[in-house]
Amino acid sequence: MLVVLLMPSNFEGSIGIFDSGVGGLTVAKAIMKRMPNESIIYLGDTARVPYGTKSPDTVIRYAQTCSKILMERGVKLLVIACNTASAHAIPILQEEYSIPVLGVVNPGAQAAVDVTQTKSIGVIATEGTISSEIYPQAIRSLDPSAQVHTKACPMFVPLAEEGWLEGEVPRQIAQAYLEEYAIHNIDTLVLGCTHYPLLTNTIQEVVGKDVRLVDSAKETARVVHETLNAMDALADSNELGIHEFLVSDDPDKFNRIGEAFLGQRVEPVEWVDV
Ligand code: DGL
Numbered sequence: 001m002l003v004v005l006l007m008p009s010n011f012e013g014s015i016g017i018f019d020s021g022v023g024g025l026t027v028a029k030a031i032m033k034r035m036p037n038e039s040i041i042y043l044g045d046t047a048r049v050p051y052g053t054k055s056p057d058t059v060i061r062y063a064q065t066c067s068k069i070l071m072e073r074g075v076k077l078l079v080i081a082c083n084t085a086s087a088h089a090i091p092i093l094q095e096e097y098s099i100p101v102l103g104v105v106n107p108g109a110q111a112a113v114d115v116t117q118t119k120s121i122g123v124i125a126t127e128g129t130i131s132s133e134i135y136p137q138a139i140r141s142l143d144p145s146a147q148v149h150t151k152a153c154p155m156f157v158p159l160a161e162e163g164w165l166e167g168e169v170p171r172q173i174a175q176a177y178l179e180e181y182a183i184h185n186i187d188t189l190v191l192g193c194t195h196y197p198l199l200t201n202t203i204q205e206v207v208g209k210d211v212r213l214v215d216s217a218k219e220t221a222r223v224v225h226e227t228l229n230a231m232d233a234l235a236d237s238n239e240l241g242i243h244e245f246l247v248s249d250d251p252d253k254f255n256r257i258g259e260a261f262l263g264q265r266v267e268p269v270e271w272v273d274v
Contacts, residue, residue: 014039016075018066021049023194024081025261030217034225039241041073047248051084052126063089065274076233083125083192087132100227107223108190108216109138115212116188119146122181125192127152135192149184153177160195166202174206181207190214248274
C-alpha cells in the first residue's frame with residue numbers, strides 16, 4: 001500500500017517581517033510593491049519599542065521572541081526590518097533557523113556602495129546600531145577604501161512617530177544632528193533606521209540636494225525577491241497576497257500611526273503576547 005504523507009511545506013508560507021514597532025512597515029511596503037502576490041505577516045513589537053536605546057542582549061532576546069512567534073505561523077523567510085535588531089541578532093537567528101533570515105543592514109550598505117562616487121558615506125541610525133559599528137563593517141567589506149561617518153539621531157524616531165516630519169522643529173533637530181556632515185563632504189547618506197525615510201524631505205533639505213539618500217527598504221525587497229526566486233519559493237498564485245499585522249501593544253494606535261509608514265490602511269491587526 002502506498003502511503004502519501006502530505007507534509008505542510010514552509011514554501012507555501014508567508015514572508016515574516018518584524019520590527020520594534022511601526023518603522024518596519026517602510027520595508028513591508030517595499031516588499032508588497034515588488035511582490036504583490038506574496039502573503040506577509042508583519043509583527044511590530046510595539047510594547048517594547050524602542051530597541052535603539054537598549055543593550056545588545058536585550059535586543060537579541062526581543063528578536064528571538066518575535067522570530068519565534070512568526071516561525072510558529074509557518075513563514076518561509078524572515079526579514080528583520082529593524083536596523084538595530086539586524087545589527088545585533090542576525091547571526092544568532094541565522095543559526096537558530098533553517099529558513100533564510102535577512103536583515104536591512106547589508107542591503108543598505110550595498111545600495112550606498114553602489115551609488116557613492118566620492119566614497120565618503122554618511123550613516124545615521126539609532127544609538128544601538130551606531131555603537132555596534134555594523135554599518136562601517138558592512139560598507140568596508142564591500143569597498144575597503146570607503147570612508148564611513150556615522151551619527152546617532154535618536155530624536156528622529158519620536159518625530160516620525162508623531163508625524164512631525166516637516167517644519168521648523170524637525171529642521172532644527174536635523175541641522176543639529178547633521179551639520180557635521182558638511183566637513184566630511186559626503187555624497188551619500190544611509191538612512192540606517194526604519195523611521196528616517198519619513199523625514200526624507202527635511203533631511204534632504206539640511207544635507208543639500210547633492211547628497212544621495214539611501215533607504216534600505218527597496219534594496220531589501222530586491223534581496224528578498226532574489227532569495228525566494230533562488231529557492232524556487234516565490235508565490236505562484238496570480239492573486240494578491242494576504243497581509244496580516246501582529247502587535248504586542250494597542251492595535252488601534254498601531255493602525256493609526258502605521259498608515260503613514262505603509263501608505264495604506266494597516267489591517268487586520270491582531271494583538272500577540274510577547
Ligand atoms: N526600528 C528601529 C531601527 O531601525 C528604530 C526604532 C527603535 O529604536 O526601535 O533601528
